[in-house]
Each structure stands twice: as structure tokens, then as C-alpha cells.
Amino acid sequence: MADGSGEGSGWKRVQSLFKLSNGSRPPEEIEAWSNAVFVATAFGFLFGGLIGARHSGDKYIAMNHNTKYQHPIQAHREMHGAAALGFLRQGLKWGYKMGAFVALFSGCDILLSVYRNKDDMLNMIASGGVTGLLFRVRYGIKPSIGGMTLGLLVTTPFAVVFHGLDWLLVSEEKRQKRIEQVLEARRKRERTWDDRLDVISEVMDNLDVDDESSTKSLKTYYEVKNSK
Numbered sequence: 719m720a721d722g723s724g725e726g727s728g729w730k731r732v733q734s735l736f737k738l739s740n741g742s743r744p745p746e747e748i749e750a751w752s753n754a755v756f757v758a759t760a761f762g763f764l765f766g767g768l769i770g771a772r773h774s775g776d777k778y779i780a781m782n783h784n785t786k787y788q789h790p791i792q793a794h795r796e797m798h799g800a801a802a803l804g805f806l807r808q809g810l811k812w813g814y815k816m817g818a819f820v821a822l823f824s825g826c827d828i829l830l831s832v833y834r835n836k837d838d839m840l841n842m843i844a845s846g847g848v849t850g851l852l853f854r855v856r857y858g859i860k861p862s863i864g865g866m867t868l869g870l871l872v873t874t875p876f877a878v879v880f881h882g883l884d885w886l887l888v889s890e891e892k893r894q895k896r897i898e899q900v901l902e903a904r905r906k907r908e909r910t911w912d913d914r915l916d917v918i919s920e921v922m923d924n925l926d927v928d929d930e931s932s933t934k935s936l937k938t939y940y941e942v943k944n945s946k
Contacts, residue, residue, distance in 0.1 A: 759817030766812020774804025846873025
């Protein structure tokens with residue numbers, strides 16, 4: 719397979735991901751990325767919300783164990799209110815973090831895969847390192863290096879297992895067919911993008927010719943007018 723080291727080939731493939739015409743569907747990679755981010759955010763919101771609701775409910779009971787209420791319904795209502803608030807707070811916190819993590823990791827993996835024109839474990843490992851680096855970059859250089867190292871260490875066994883299972887469970891014929899389908903889709907996007915550039919270039923050339931003709935005609939008009 720060709721990689722991104724060719725003259726502009728890698729960057730051209732990456733650019734083609736973000737060049738959409740009116741009415742056309744986004745590339746498969748972009749759809750997969752958006753779906754992954756949505757699922758991760760929703761899962762994080764629900765998971766964190768359930769933890770937050772339980773923790774807030776238990777904390778409310780512990781802090782108000784000796785509180786006297788006018789009616790048991792009031793106690794249940796206030797406890798449920800505290801649990802709902804905890805669900806919302808922790809749900810938003812976990813949803814944001816998991817969504818951001820998957821957005822960075824999946825985005826890096828897709829961009830590297832498209833740029834290199836390869837779908838292997840190196841993309842996942844590098845994406846883990848970049849994601850860990852970006853998550854800790856605001857804390858300084860040392861935490862950033864630590865985050866990158868942790869990302870590499872965590873992602874490496876996962877990438878090995880993931881691609882190992884893919885190699886064991888999927889036949890070579892199906893794997894090659896899937897790779898060819900992905901490559902053909904990328905080549906099609908490249909051809910479409912090149913065709914659009916050719917059309918734009920042709921239109922600009924025609925505009926330049928028309929502008930030059932108009933300038934010559936106007937110049938001739940004034941020369942004739944001044945000669946009279």
C-alpha cells in the first residue's frame with residue numbers, strides 16, 4: 719500500500735475527508751467517528767450519572783439521618799432531588815470526559831489511517847500516545863510526557879489484542895476485501911476532489927481570459943474615442 723510519504727498523497731487523502739459537495743453523505747470515516755463520540759458520550763453520561771445519583775443519595779441520607787421531617791414523602795422527595803442533582807452533575811462530567819477521549823483517540827486513529835493508507839496497530843498505539851499527551855498538556859511538560867507514556871502503555875496491549883482477534887476471526891479474503899473497499903472509497907474521494915479542483919481552475923482561467931478580453935476592448939474603445 720502507498721503511505722503518506724508520497725508527494726502530497728497523504729495530505730490529499732486527509733483533505734478529501736473534509737471536502738463535501740451539496741447533498742453528498744459524509745465519508746464513512748467521519749460517520750464512524752461521530753457515532754463513536756455519540757455512543758461514548760451517552761454511555762459516560764449514563765454511567766457517571768448512576769454513580770453520582772447513588773453517591774449523592776447515600777450522602778444525603780448520612781447527612782440528614784437525624785433530621786425530622788413533617789412527612790416521609792418530604793424526606794423521599796428531597797433525597798430523590800439530591801440524587802437527581804448528583805446524576806446530572808456526574809453524568810455531564812463523565813459524558814464530557816469520555817466523549818472528549820473517544821473524539822481525540824478515534825480522530826487521531828482515523829487521520830493516521832487515512833494519511834498512511836494503512837489500518838494497523840501502529841495507528842492505535844500512536845493515537846493512544848497523542849490522546850494521553852493532549853489530555854495532560856495543560857498541566858505542563860512532565861505531566862504531558864507522563865500522559866503520553868500512559869496512553870502508549872494502555873493502548874499497546876489493547877491494539878495487539880484487537881488486531882490479533884481480527885486476524886484470527888476474520889478470514890484473509892474478507893480482510894483483503896474490506897481493505898480494498900476502504901481504499902477504493904478513498905481513491906474515489908481523491909478523484910472527486912481532483913475533478914473539482916480542475917473545474918475550479920478551468921473556471922478561473924476562463925474568468926481571466928474574459929477579464930483580459932474586456933480590458934482590451936475597453937482600451938480599444940478609448941483609443942478610438944481619443945483619436946476622433
